[in-house]
Amino acid sequence: MKQHNFGAGPCILPQQVLEATSKAVMNFNGLSVLEISHRTKDWESVMDECRSLWKELLNIPDGYQVLFLAGGASTQFMTVPYNLLEKKAAYLDTGVWASKAAKEAVLFGETVIVASSKDKNYSYIPKGWTIPSDADYFHITTNNTIYGTEIREDFDSPVNLVADMSSDIMTRKVDVAKYAMIYGGAQKNVGPAGVTFVIVREDILGKVSRLLPSMVDYRLHIKNDSMYNTPPVISIFVMKEMLKWIKEVGGIEKMEELAKQRAEILYNEIDRNPIFTGTTDHADRSYMNICFVMNEGHKDKEAAFMEFAKSRGMVGLKGHRSVGGFRASCYNALPVESVQELVKCMQEFEKNEK
Numbered sequence: 001m002k003q004h005n006f007g008a009g010p011c012i013l014p015q016q017v018l019e020a021t022s023k024a025v026m027n028f029n030g031l032s033v034l035e036i037s038h039r040t041k042d043w044e045s046v047m048d049e050c051r052s053l054w055k056e057l058l059n060i061p062d063g064y065q066v067l068f069l070a071g072g073a074s075t076q077f078m079t080v081p082y083n084l085l086e087k088k089a090a091y092l093d094t095g096v097w098a099s100k101a102a103k104e105a106v107l108f109g110e111t112v113i114v115a116s117s118k119d120k121n122y123s124y125i126p127k128g129w130t131i132p133s134d135a136d137y138f139h140i141t142t143n144n145t146i147y148g149t150e151i152r153e154d155f156d157s158p159v160n161l162v163a164d165m166s167s168d169i170m171t172r173k174v175d176v177a178k179y180a181m182i183y184g185g186a187q188k189n190v191g192p193a194g195v196t197f198v199i200v201r202e203d204i205l206g207k208v209s210r211l212l213p214s215m216v217d218y219r220l221h222i223k224n225d226s227m228y229n230t231p232p233v234i235s236i237f238v239m240k241e242m243l244k245w246i247k248e249v250g251g252i253e254k255m256e257e258l259a260k261q262r263a264e265i266l267y268n269e270i271d272r273n274p275i276f277t278g279t280t281d282h283a284d285r286s287y288m289n290i291c292f293v294m295n296e297g298h299k300d301k302e303a304a305f306m307e308f309a310k311s312r313g314m315v316g317l318k319g320h321r322s323v324g325g326f327r328a329s330c331y332n333a334l335p336v337e338s339v340q341e342l343v344k345c346m347q348e349f350e351k352n353e354k
């Protein structure tokens with residue numbers, strides 16, 4: 001039976017990407033891609049291609065560097081304040097990832113939470129806040145993977161804007177020039193676990209007075225083309241193949257169109273179907289992680305629906321424990337047909353309930 005992978009991460013990858021990777025694992029110019037030195041021309045060309053695909057697809061302006069690091073987005077929670085926090089940092093608290101990021105900043109200096117939606121279990125994006133103009137940077141999480149809310153606007157910030165885009169990078173056009181830094185784990189929309197992308201405007205670096213250990217110093221990674229130490233070779237290879245696929249399919253514009261299409265199909269059904277309900281404010285609904293629960297009067301059927309959906313090939317639908325219910329993660333490689341099949345499940349389950 002065909003499986004429909006709604007997993008929240010690591011994510012579904014296109015067949016073409018898996019095939020190209022399998023091939024390179026078996027034979028990459030004579031050896032396995034897993035066996036070659038990263039100090040070879042063959043590998044350097046993979047790095048170069050990956051970097052230029054990032055720049056091309058996201059239209060990254062001059063003055064920015066693209067790094068491929070290890071340690072996951074969670075390591076960046078610490079690396080950002082290490083490099084940027086001199087006196088004061090500001091954070092928008094839109095979920096557990098955002099608050100984990102802020103928690104690390106506290107270790108380095110004064111950390112201000114500009115606004116939080118914790119009062120309603122992060123079911124909306126706070127509005128009406130102001131960014132302190134004396135902060136070294138303002139940190140946001142553009143897509144809140146656990147709760148299903150998203151900021152899809154690139155707003156103006158009076159201070160350096162830093163964004164964790166782990167779960168919505170390459171799913172919409174981004175005006176990179178509005179950000180001082182964008183980072184994230186690759187494993188939600190642009191590849192497998194193991195590699196973290198960092199897009200950083202070079203002129204913001206070198207301004208803090210503390211001394212930086214080598215591995216957290218962005219300037220050192222820039223100087224060494226992300227190969228100060230052994231890079232996560234296979235993860236970068238898969239990411240490069242994923243970016244090639246995005247380009248072939250039609251680039252970011254196409255990814256954005258597909259994301260919108262998938263989200264509309266599913267939210268329309270959630271709103272129409274009397275046994276389901278969404279968990280977030282309509283205005284802040286994520287295109288990536290679509291969270292829903294069963295309505296009052298049907299709550300006891302959640303396990304039954306999960307089983308039913310599973311029997312139809314739906315994988316990874318279980319909501320995060322802090323929200324409950326269901327979460328359909330609709331990342332770049334998820335075919336629109338998978339969402340249509342999920343909608344069919346919801347409609348059939350509704351019929352059986354009557």
Ligand SMILES: *Cc1c(COP(=O)(O)O)cnc(C)c1O
Nearest residue numbers: 072073074097145164166167185
């Ligand atoms: C998954 C996720 C993270 C954590 O990424 P790791 O690479 O596992 O450290 C951070 N932020 C957001 C928004 C995420 O979705």
